[in-house]
Amino acid sequence: MQEPGAWTIDGQAYPDADPLAIGEGEYVRVRMVNRSPAIHPMHLHGHFFQVGDAVKDTVLVPPHGGQITFDFLADNPGDWLFHCHNVYHLERGMARVFEYV
Ligand SMILES: [Cu+2]
16 A cells, blocks of 8 residues: 555555666667646656657656657666656655666
8 A cells, every 4th residue: 555645656656666677778668647637757867768859868747647658778787766856756756766687
């Protein structure tokens, strides 16, 4: 059970969240659906990705069912946090770790 007020990604609130296993050299597709009423500026450490014509490390996911999909190349081995840049969301669990395995 998540505590009330937690912000989750796929039902898990960091740090009580499973790492997301990726492999070096893979293209990783991240598909996000925002079912909350808040906008989420999602930030990936250690990598860049393309959204439209722009190369970014942060993308805004619109509220009320907004969807964003991006791909990144796993070319920087390590453990990398992927999190909402709204600090009050991050502090209540809105993060996961991409872990190279
Ligand atoms: Cu957020």
